[in-house]
Amino acid sequence: MKLDRNAMGLAFLRGVESSFHQDVQFFEDNYALKLIPGTAFKLVSGLTKFRYFRNKIVKRYEKSIPGVYGNLICRTRYIDEKLKEAINNGFKNVVIIGAGMDMRAFRIEGIDSLNVFELDSATMSDYKQTNIKPLIGENQHVTYLVSNLKTESLQQNLADAGCDNTLATLFIWEGQTQYFAKKQVESILATIATFAKGSQVVFSYLLKDVIPAYSQEEIDGDLVKWQFGLEPKKVKSFLSANALQLVEDLDAQAFKKRYIEPSERALSCLVTEHTVLAEVK
Numbered sequence: 001m002k003l004d005r006n007a008m009g010l011a012f013l014r015g016v017e018s019s020f021h022q023d024v025q026f027f028e029d030n031y032a033l034k035l036i037p038g039t040a041f042k043l044v045s046g047l048t049k050f051r052y053f054r055n056k057i058v059k060r061y062e063k064s065i066p067g068v069y070g071n072l073i074c075r076t077r078y079i080d081e082k083l084k085e086a087i088n089n090g091f092k093n094v095v096i097i098g099a100g101m102d103m104r105a106f107r108i109e110g111i112d113s114l115n116v117f118e119l120d121s122a123t124m125s126d127y128k129q130t131n132i133k134p135l136i137g138e139n140q141h142v143t144y145l146v147s148n149l150k151t152e153s154l155q156q157n158l159a160d161a162g163c164d165n166t167l168a169t170l171f172i173w174e175g176q177t178q179y180f181a182k183k184q185v186e187s188i189l190a191t192i193a194t195f196a197k198g199s200q201v202v203f204s205y206l207l208k209d210v211i212p213a214y215s216q217e218e219i220d221g222d223l224v225k226w227q228f229g230l231e232p233k234k235v236k237s238f239l240s241a242n243a244l245q246l247v248e249d250l251d252a253q254a255f256k257k258r259y260i261e262p263s264e265r266a267l268s269c270l271v272t273e274h275t276v277l278a279e280v281k
Helices: 005-018 039-047 051-064 068-088 122-136 154-160 182-192 232-241 252-263
Strands: 093-097 115-120 142-146 169-173 200-206 216-219 222-225 244-250 273-280
Touching (some): 005 039, 051 068, 068 273, 115 154, 122 142, 154 182
Parallel strands (some): 093 115, 093 169, 115 142, 169 200
Antiparallel strands (some): 216 222
């Protein structure tokens, strides 16, 4: 069984952040480290409860890709906040595209009152369902959809699963748009735009300038091409052309001001990625 190492790596970093003291952690995900397979990962995961090793892990990631850890925890915190707001505002559906080991369906208070639809590959979805059952037991509010949105229709997938597009819905599309062609991104956004007025999507994107420079990424032994990026000054018009309205577009400086500076933690943030919140007109 070939699992997505990117998804496992993100789960590991979410687990690292959750091992910090509650006074300084950006969020808490007590499931993350329990979902990671492999003896080596589990050994390292066990060391995160010790401050020395925890700090060493963060420094190693920061040295490898400056700002990657800070960006991940800021992005996670931001999306958590948008989800909590959606719950408080009476949204009825949550759709998580490329869910991976995302455990928001179980760790965010009140989410069990919503219908959650998680889309992922068969391998990842099967692994997740098998491994979370001992942690959370049976659940009725999550529907798992096996899907490849590069070849399949998001609209058809959701319709077949009984997702009602007349209800207020939050879409979460995190850390993935660069792997899609522009037409595929537009198709997904067009589907989101068919949902009830006021529905929202939160997604991340890479700056268009960095796509040619880092055009390929090795994932699980395969070279995966980066295809899609945006220019910040064109985000508003791009969304508008797809019947969506920009609410906010957060860059590294915005994340630092909103989350890192108040925490007084010595973290940097990626300058090559933004996180967007948009709304159905």
